[in-house]
Amino acid sequence: MDEQGRHADKPSTPAFMQIEGRLVGPLPPEATTVITRNFWLVQPWVIVTIVIAIMVALVIPGLLMDLNRDF
DSSP states (O other): OOHHHHHHHSOOOOGGGSOOSGGGSOOOHHHHOOOOOOOOSSOHHHHHHHHHHHHHHHHHHHHHHHHHTTO
16 A cells, blocks of 8 residues: 555544644633523514414404405
């Protein structure tokens, strides 16, 4: 087997895994604590239901007025 064949068998190590020294030290505790915020204070199905109810409340009177107008 030639030189190229041997290098092809061994996968190359990515550059970020070859970094050594102070950069690779452990992170401080304040950097590892992740604060997750819950933006959904109201369930999504409640929002969808309210939007559909508003749309129906606006469509029905308009339809009734069109029927009374005799097209």
